[in-house]
Structure formats: C-alpha cells, structure tokens
Amino acid sequence: MTKDYEKKWQKRWAEEKAFKTREDGEKSYLLIEFPYPSGNGLHVGHTRPYTAMDVIARKRRMQGQSVLFPMGWDAFGLPTENTAIAKRIHPSVVTRDNVELFRKQSDALGYSFDWDREVNTTDPGYYKWTQWIFLKLFENGLAYKARMPVNWCTSCLCVLANEEVVDGVCERCGSAVVRREKSQWMLKITAYAQRLIDDLDMVDFNDRVKAQQRNWIGRSEGAEADFATTAGDILRVYTTRPDTLFGATYMVISPEHPFIEKWKEKLENYREIDDYRAGAARKSDFERTELAKDKTGVMLSGVCAVNPVTGKEIPVFVSDYVLMSYGTGAIMAVPGHDTRDWEFAKKFNLPIVEVVAGGNIDEAAFLDTESGKMVNSGFLDGLEVGEAKKKITAWLVEKGLGEAKVNYKLRDWVFSRQRYWGEPIPIIHCEKCGAVPVPYEELPLTLPMVDSYEPTESGESPLSKMREWVEVKCPKCGGAAERETDTMPQWAGSSWYFLRYTDCNNDRELASREAIEKWMPVDWYNGGMEHTTLHLLYSRFWHKFLYDIGVVPMPEPYKKRTSHGMILGEGGEKMSKSRGNVVDPGDIVAEYGADTMRLYIMFIGDFEKAAAWASQAVKGCRRFVEKVWALSEKAKATLNVSPATEVLLHKTIKKVTEDIEQLKFNTAIAQLMTLTNELGAGGATKGDLYVLLRLLSPFAPHTAEELWEKLGFKELCCKQKWPEYDPRKVIDSEVEIAVQVNGKLRASIVLPLDSGDGDVIKAALGDARVAQYLAGKTPDRTIVVRNKIVNLVIKP
RNA sequence: GCCGGUGUGGUGGAAUGGCAGACACGCGCGACUCAAAAUCGCGAGGGAAACCGUGGGGGUUCGAGUCCCUUCACCGGCACCA
Numbered sequence: 104m105t106k107d108y109e110k111k112w113q114k115r116w117a118e119e120k121a122f123k124t125r126e127d128g129e130k131s132y133l134l135i136e137f138p139y140p141s142g143n144g145l146h147v148g149h150t151r152p153y154t155a156m157d158v159i160a161r162k163r164r165m166q167g168q169s170v171l172f173p174m175g176w177d178a179f180g181l182p183t184e185n186t187a188i189a190k191r192i193h194p195s196v197v198t199r200d201n202v203e204l205f206r207k208q209s210d211a212l213g214y215s216f217d218w219d220r221e222v223n224t225t226d227p228g229y230y231k232w233t234q235w236i237f238l239k240l241f242e243n244g245l246a247y248k249a250r251m252p253v254n255w256c257t258s259c260l261c262v263l264a265n266e267e268v269v270d271g272v273c274e275r276c277g278s279a280v281v282r283r284e285k286s287q288w289m290l291k292i293t294a295y296a297q298r299l300i301d302d303l304d305m306v307d308f309n310d311r312v313k314a315q316q317r318n319w320i321g322r323s324e325g326a327e328a329d330f331a332t333t334a335g336d337i338l339r340v341y342t343t344r345p346d347t348l349f350g351a352t353y354m355v356i357s358p359e360h361p362f363i364e365k366w367k368e369k370l371e372n373y374r375e376i377d378d379y380r381a382g383a384a385r386k387s388d389f390e391r392t393e394l395a396k397d398k399t400g401v402m403l404s405g406v407c408a409v410n411p412v413t414g415k416e417i418p419v420f421v422s423d424y425v426l427m428s429y430g431t432g433a434i435m436a437v438p439g440h441d442t443r444d445w446e447f448a449k450k451f452n453l454p455i456v457e458v459v460a461g462g463n464i465d466e467a468a469f470l471d472t473e474s475g476k477m478v479n480s481g482f483l484d485g486l487e488v489g490e491a492k493k494k495i496t497a498w499l500v501e502k503g504l505g506e507a508k509v510n511y512k513l514r515d516w517v518f519s520r521q522r523y524w525g526e527p528i529p530i531i532h533c534e535k536c537g538a539v540p541v542p543y544e545e546l547p548l549t550l551p552m553v554d555s556y557e558p559t560e561s562g563e564s565p566l567s568k569m570r571e572w573v574e575v576k577c578p579k580c581g582g583a584a585e586r587e588t589d590t591m592p593q594w595a596g597s598s599w600y601f602l603r604y605t606d607c608n609n610d611r612e613l614a615s616r617e618a619i620e621k622w623m624p625v626d627w628y629n630g631g632m633e634h635t636t637l638h639l640l641y642s643r644f645w646h647k648f649l650y651d652i653g654v655v656p657m658p659e660p661y662k663k664r665t666s667h668g669m670i671l672g673e674g675g676e677k678m679s680k681s682r683g684n685v686v687d688p689g690d691i692v693a694e695y696g697a698d699t700m701r702l703y704i705m706f707i708g709d710f711e712k713a714a715a716w717a718s719q720a721v722k723g724c725r726r727f728v729e730k731v732w733a734l735s736e737k738a739k740a741t742l743n744v745s746p747a748t749e750v751l752l753h754k755t756i757k758k759v760t761e762d763i764e765q766l767k768f769n770t771a772i773a774q775l776m777t778l779t780n781e782l783g784a785g786g787a788t789k790g791d792l793y794v795l796l797r798l799l800s801p802f803a804p805h806t807a808e809e810l811w812e813k814l815g816f817k818e819l820c821c822k823q824k825w826p827e828y829d830p831r832k833v834i835d836s837e838v839e840i841a842v843q844v845n846g847k848l849r850a851s852i853v854l855p856l857d858s859g860d861g862d863v864i865k866a867a868l869g870d871a872r873v874a875q876y877l878a879g880k881t882p883d884r885t886i887v888v889r890n891k892i893v894n895l896v897i898k899p
Numbered sequence: 900g901c902c903g904g905u906g907u908g909g910u911g912g913a914a915u916g917g918c919a920g921a922c923a924c925g926c927g928c929g930a931c932u933c934a935a936a937a938u939c940g941c942g943a944g945g946g947a948a949a950c951c952g953u954g955g956g957g958g959u960u961c962g963a964g965u966c967c968c969u970u971c972a973c974c975g976g977c978a979c980c981a
Contacts, residue, residue, distance in 0.1 A: 311975080314903045318977045325981080342981060355981090398979085424979040434981045442900075443979050470900090512980055632975080706923070708911055712904095713974085717911065720924045727923090770913065773922035780922090841918040846962045848918055886961050892917045894961050 109697050109805040113210055121821055122215040128169040132622050133160050134601055134661075136630035136638070137175040137222075139593075140201035141182055145208040147678070147686045147704070147716065152629045152667045154701045155710060155768060157214045159627070161801035162763050164215075165825035171622055172215060173604040175222035176202050180593040181259055181275065184524035188557055194524045198225055208689060212697050213804050215821070222603045224596030229603060230526045231547035232613035233595050236645065238529055238540045239652060245291040246518070248538060253517055255283040260558035261521040262287060264592065265514050266319075266637045282384075285562060288519040288528060288589065292644045296320050296511040298658075299643055308664040309711070312635050319636040321512025326496045327431065328505035330354060330408040332419070334366050338408055341430030341510060344440060344472075345499065346491035349480040350458035351435035352448070354408050354419045355400065358383040359427035371405040376421055383423040398424060398447040410435075411504055412481060412495075422447065430510055439464045459488060516641065518592060523556035523565040525590030533577035533584035542578050550590075564588040597638050598645040601625050601660060619655055628661040631669075639664070665766060668713040670704075675715040686716050698803035699725040705768035705802060727772075728806055730779050731799065734787045735810045742790040748781050750835055752794055756828035759798045768802075775799060789814055794826045842867045843894040844876040860887040867893050 116122065135156045138149060160172040178198045187194040202223065209216065222229055240246040254263040258278035262285060267274045292299075300320055303313045325343035332338050338354065356362060358380040367373055379401045400422030407416050424443055425434050438448030438455040445468035448455050455464050460478045462469025469475070477483040482498075483491045499505035519528060529541035529548045541548050551572040556565045566588040567573060577584035599613065606618035630639070646660040671677055672684030679685065691700040702724035708714035744752055755778045762771035775798060782791055792814060800807035800820045811820035834856060840863060842850040850872045854863060864885050867873055873895070882895040 311903055315976050318902060321977075321980065323980075340981080344981080422979090424981090426980065429980045436981085441981070443981075446979090510980075512977085635976085706911090714911070717924070720911070723923045769911090770922080773913075776922055839918080843918085843962070846960095851918065884961065886917090888917055888962095892962085894917085896961050 108809040109211075109213070112805045112808045113213060115808070115819070116215070116821070117210075119819065121819055122164075122172070122217050123219065124171050124173075124217045125164075125169045126621075128167050130171070130622060130626075131160075131163050131168040132171045132601075132624070132626045133163070134173075134604075134625045134628045136628075136634065137177050137597070137600060138205060139177045139180055139182070140198065140205045142186055142197070142201055142204075144201075144204050145212075145688060147670050147688050150212065150688050150700065150704050151670055151707075151710070152631075153209070153214055154212070154704050155667065155766065156627075156629055157701075158705065158763060158768060158801040161215055161804065161821060162760075162825060165797065165800070165821065165823060167824070171220075171604065172217060173220040173222075173607075174209065174214070174216040174218070175220075175600060175604070176205070176224065177593065177597050177600070178202065178223055178225040179525045179591075179596055181522060181524070184522060184556060187524070193552070194556070195225065198223075211692055212688065212700065215804075220604050220607050222600055222607050224526075224600065225524075227547040227549050228608075228610065230596065231610075232603070233526050233591065233599070234529045234541075234546050234548060235543065235613065236599060236649070237526075237591070237595070238543065238546075240290060240648060241530070241538075241540055243648070243652065245294060245648065246288060247291070248286055248288050250284065250286040252282045253285050253287055254280045255285070255562070256280055259522075260560065260562070262517055262519065262562075264517045264594070264637075266516075266640070283562065287517050288530075288587075290516040290518045290644075292516045292641070293511060293513055295644050295647050296322070296513050297509075298647055299513075299640065302643075302647075302659055306659050306664070307662060309666060311632065312639070312664055312666065315632075315635045316640055319513065319640065323510050323512075325508055325510065326492075326499060326505055327508045328411065328435065328499055330411060330435065332406055332408045333416070334362075334369055334406045336362060336365065338362065338419070338433055339431045339505075340433045340435045341508060342435055342437075344437060344492075345495045345505075346477065346480075346483065346486075346488050347437040347440045347458050348410070348412050348435070348495055349483065350437040350439045350456045351410050351417065352438060352454045352456055353417050353436045355422045355425045355434050355436055355444075355447070356419060357425040357427040357432040358421055358423050360421070360432045362433075363421065366403070366406055369405045370403055372401065372403070376401050376403065379421060386423070398422065398443070398450050400424075400447065400451070402451070411502075418453070420447075420451070428514065429512065438468065440468055440470060442468045442470070444468070458483075516644075518595075519587075519589035520592050521562050521564045521589055522558055523550070523553065523590065525592065526550075526595055527566070528587040528589055528591060530587040531575055531577060531584045532587060533580060533582060535582055536577055536579045536584075538587075539577055539579045539584070564590065566590070594638055594641050598642045599649070601628075601642075602649075602655065613654070616656075623655060624657050624659060625661045627663045627665070629665045629667060632666045635666075666711060668709070668711055670707070671713055671715040673716055673718065678716075684716075686718075691721065695721060695725045696728070696805070698728055698806045701804075702727065702772060702802055706772045708769060710766040710768060724772075727776055727779065728803060730783060731795070731803075731806065732810065734779060734782055734795075735792055735814060737786065738792055738814065739786060739788045741788045742793065743788060744790040744794070745782065745785055745788050747785050748778070748791065750832060751778055751781055752791060753828040753832040756794065756798065756826045757833055760825070760828070763801065772802060775802075796820055797823050797826050838890045840867075840890065841892045842870060842873050843892060844873060845896055846894060849873055849876050856890060858890075860885075860889075863887050863893050864895075867895060 133156050135152050160170050164170045183194050183197050187197045254268050256263050256273040256278055258276045268280050273280055300317055300322060323343050326345040327339055327341050330338045400420045403419045408419050410417055436444040438444040439457045440459055456479055457464045458480045459469060459475040461475030472488040477486045477491045496507050527548045527550055531539045533539050551569050553569055573586050575584055575586055602614045605622040606614035609615055647658055649655045650658045676682055688700055703721045706724055755774050758774045759771045796807045796811050804821055807820045836856055837853055838856055840852050840854055841848055850870045852866045852870055854866055880897045883898050884896040886894040
C-alpha cells in the first residue's frame, strides 16, 4: 500500500468540481476563520479547525445538504509589509506568493473548499466594499476623527486598538506600548454596547465566548451624582453604589480632569498637583496597571466639595487610580465600602464611615451588598442595599442632582494605522469643508505604488510621502485638499468577509440581497478564542450596523460559534520557533499521508480543549488506515453485511453520524477503529466496506476514494449518500446485565434483550457468586434497570 | 477581587445517575527473524488478598466521575472600570 494516491484524488475532485456549492438542498453555511497568509505557511494550529469543519462539510454534503464551505485570505497586515521591506519586494507580491503556498498546502490536506468563492481582502474589488462600509459608517456618524491619547506600539510604529493591547504590551509583537497624543479615526462601537450584550441571548455561542464578550463590554449599573464645590463648579461623579452616598467622606478626580486647569488660580498647591499630573502622564499603561498597587495622590488645597446628603465639606484629591476614560473621571470615595477608597483613606488618614452594617470597617472595606442594612444614612437607615439604591437614585432625580446611569468599559475602536499595507481610508481633508468622503463612484481608492513603505518614528503614514497621491481637490468645494494617509487596521477586511463569500464577484453591491438571504446567517462558525474580543466582536458590530442601514436582514451574523483548543508542542509547551517544537503539517503529510494527518489531528483529544502533539501517537492513525486497507484487500465479494458485526455496523453509523455534529471526532474515530478491528477478526464483506468507507470518507477522504474504486463501486465516494442506520438493528439480542449486591458489582449475567424484572432477579439469585454475597438472606429490595443492571439490597 | 473552565491509569482521553478506564500511544510477554525493525497474538488501574480507586471533605440516592454543599489546585478572560 502506498499513499501516492492522494494526489490523484485531489486532482479528480478538482476536475469534477466535487465541492462546488450546490443550491438545491437545505443550506448549511460552514465557516472557518480565513487565515492570514504568512510566509511560514499553514501550521498545525490551522489544521485542527480546518479539518474539523471539513469533516462536517463533507458529511453534510453526503447527507444532501447545500454546503457553503469557502476559503479566503485575510492578507493585509504588518508581517507581510515587514517581509516586503526586508526582502525589497512589493507587499502584493509577497501576498501572492504566500497565498499560493497556503493554497497548495490546503489542497494537499484534502480540504473541500469551494475555490470558486475565494476572497482576498487585499484585492481592490474586495476592499472597495470595505471602504464603502467605512463611508457608510462615516455618513451615519459612527466614524469620527479625534485627537486623544492612544496606544502606540514602539516596535510596529503605529497605534493599536484597546483590544490589541494585552498586559500593557502589543499583542502581536510583545513590545512596549506607550501613550501618545494623536489624531485618530475612531469607530463608535460603544453605540452598540448594549445590543452586543443583549443579542448574545439569540445566538448559540459557547459560554466562554459569551462570558468573555460580556466581560469586555463591562456593563455596570449605577447613578451619576452632582457634588457642589467651593469653586462654584459642579463636580459630577459616577458610582455603582449610590446607596453609600452618606459614607462619601472625600472625592477623587483623575489627573487628566479638566477642573484642574480650570481651578488653577484657586489652587494653593497647583505646582504640586501639576507635578503629580506630569508624573502620571509619564507612566506607561503597563506601569499604571501593574505597579499602581500603592495609592498615591495629592489633596487640592483651596477647593473642597460638599456631600449633598450630609451637607459636610469634604476634601478633593487628585489620584491616578481614577481614570478619565471611565465614568466622569471623578468619584465620590466611600472608604467604608470600597477597597481602593479604603486603602487610600488609610494612607491619607481620612475618616471612614460605616453606612452598611455587617462588616468591620476598621479591618477592611465591607463589600457585601446582600446581607447588611443601611446605617448612619439619614432617610436610608434600615433599608436593604437594593432598596436604598432605588430610593437615593429617586431622591437625586427629584432634587435635580443626578440620575440612574449605565456605563460600559468598552471604548470606541481606534481605527487608523500608520502603515502602508492596509485599506486606504477614503477621506479627504479640506481646510474649508473638514473631512469629506471620497465619492462612492471613485471607490475603490487603491493603494498607490510607493518607493518605500517603511513606517516612521514620527507616526506619519508612509503614504504621506506620496505627495502626488495626497494632494487632491476637495470633492465638495474644489479647493486644495489632502487625502487621509492612515490605513485601516487588519480587522477591517475580516469584519464582513463572510458576506462576500455569498456573492464574491459582485461589483455593484458587497453581495446581492438574494445571496445574503439565501446563505446568511452563517450556520456554524469555528474559530480561535483569541479573537473573542477582537474579530468576533468587531464583526458583530459591523453586521449590526449593516442591519440598521438595511444591507442585511438579520441582526447577528453567526448562528453558532465554537472554538477549538490550541495544539501545544510535545510535552505541553506552547509551540514556538524559539522552543524548536513546531510541527509542520507538511512533514506529517510527506511521511504518513494527509489522511493520517487528518485522522490524528481529529483523534488527538477533546476538540475544544488544548492538546499536546505526540509524534509517537501519529502512527496509531496510520495503522488504522493500513488496517482498513488490509480489510478491503481481503474482502469477500458479497454485498451482504457480515451477520456477526451487523449490530456493531449500525451502531457505528449512528455514533459517527451523531458524534461529528457534536465535535466529538475522537470518539467517532474510536468507533470506526472498533468496527475495523472487529471486521478484521471475522473478515469483512464488500457490503461491510460499502458502509465503512462512506463513514470514513470525511476523515480520510483519499483512502476512502481509493478503496471505493478498487472495490469496483462507481463514482466518487464523497458524492455518495451518507449511510443511515436501521433503528431495529442497533440493538443486541442478548444483553449482559450487571448484578450488584448493596450497590457493589458482584457478578454479570447474560440474558435475552428486554427480559422481565422477575426473570432478571431469578437469574441473579441463581448466580453462585451472588449467592455467596447474599449469604442465605433474601434481598429486602431489588432494583432492576432494564437491560442494564440489577441491584439486590439486603439490610445489614 | 469578579467571571468562565478543568481536575479520571505511565500518556492522550472514553463513560443518557446504572459494569470507570472504550479507542489509541507507550509498556510487558509471546510468535515470525541469525538478529533488529515492521507485523501478528496475548496481557495489564493499584493491591498477595480482603479490598481500594475519577483532586480533598461532606451530602442526596438502591446506586455518584456524573447531582448538591464545601474545600484545594491548575488554566483562561476582566480588573485601581468607581
């Protein structure tokens, strides 16, 4: 036996267009995250989700469904640009070569993508529509340019979205991220915060994904409240604990709070405050989050605030534990019932007042909102915390001092990048008219060819050097104007690509309404957990926007989302070049064949959990392929199935059919192995293989085709009808019944299926071993579970 | 701190509340071989045995890896977010 037949079948599938999307059956849109085509080629981490969805696609096709299983390339991005710079070739050439490499590797693994629907985000015919969506966002006030402190990656030399900063460093390259004041394009994802939470209820995503998205959006309910100050200005705060208002003994404002400048003349210690503010500004994100354990701050002298319920004057501090970017940038501090405020109060010797009974505020802030009642709180005394919240909020509203308020941690999406290899942002800046959209008929606004696309320290996009491209007439007034030179982030093209697959060559619309209605929403989307708060959130946002402007008829793009576990290196370490434990799927294909690779990556363990690669174990799957091969070579000519294994055969059809849909590929393969082993012992017939090969074909399609042909069956195996089991034949005629005495297994008896309780008990009592344990006594109670177990209970 | 998840042989992992360890790797023994590899066959949770065994402790049940309470450990997400 050889594995040389794999190429032959890959060719046949392509020639016969075996995987062309059909339109006639029940639609099934199966999606995997399209890859970024890096120069390293497909790695083993790709093969897990790809093979899994390929198995499902192949199986559903055989079941007669119209499967849309497409593939494309998320090809804009920094690594390509960096390779292009290093090798002095244009990024588009690098992209083309890499795509070709990926495509070849993908075919070598036998994936059944419909290549007629291939998309590439760097294709102007594609990004025309990415730009179109951007203009629509702009038109609807959801894209705006703002000058603000942003995350700047010191190595990529461009800004990053909040979602791209992990533990204070760049999620892509791991370099330090610092704050820079820059003018940036922003997308108002915050306008969709509530709907992004609410609509999670209508989709089938796994709990981890839903929880992570909710965490990231970070909704909290509370109230805003106004505090009068001796400076005359009203200082508004946001709090989730308005019930503790009587316990607010001081206030804290963020170092960036505008009142500091406003109050400059009144502040006796302005210099000290300014120094503190400067120190806070110098801190990187990393320092601000990691090192800020010990509370620091400065009290404002010359200005103080008034607690609106107690009427007492309370001091105001500036401290960097209060963030300008959340709430109002100012808080009321309730040291009795907030850990941070408690620490701060202890350090600065501020009064700590108990307003919810039940804790010991000398020791720690009391945070429980369930058990205690309000104390020292005037008209709130005696109330439960929940009631107190309602009452005080109503009071604030009545007095015109505040209102109920919901806040989100989610920030708007920083959408511009100072790099070359991305979609140009189709905006023209005019002195007179401001930001003017490039007219729709001029889309796509293509990337100009440039001599050098190196990023700059100054944060200017490489495009800004292309003066003849940059300098244009304003489309509105005709005056001199300049193009926006920043490009879009990599997440732009991937935020809507699943729509393009439905109608990938359309040059009048991003996809026709008809195609969208036929195929959307995506029935099943599998992808990595690392994209939960990036691509998955962004694309849900864009889709909701497209829904609002009537481009798509459904508010959620994905019906079901699952995530595969990571493939770790041998020994459980993360795979990395530096550790030298990277597995190249191409090597496995070369050594064992694609079918073995596919089987192993599916057999490796629970699909949703991380699994360590074990090169030793690969050969087990290879042996399995060889066993099936041997079975087929010795097969008896009859088309009848072997009577001895008929029940097992039907059980296998049932289990494989069900397990595939539940991502339980490992147990589906185990069942196929069991059947193969049993058939090997008794000798298989052509009829047995007629079933087995079809069940095997989603996992090991090449072997299935080859043996299918050798046995003389006509047409491609992958085009056959999926086997169905006979419910009457998945049942054994005899069953083994376990006998327990007092819940402990003591014997096992074989009886006809569905024996009556009386017969079961009689047989159990007749067993010698059971008799020994009963020691002559009669059971006080017997429990019979039909066809499974009998438990004889005797009192001690 | 909050949220989510996971703990089962030497290893990856199976088990609608009903015989724990399917299937596979690795291992041991045997066959074939001058020998080894490959292949085939057999064996195995631990323990001499009674028995004990699904991170620990309680509980529900005739019966718990599975359900409930509690506790520990590890992984992931969020986090001076008021």
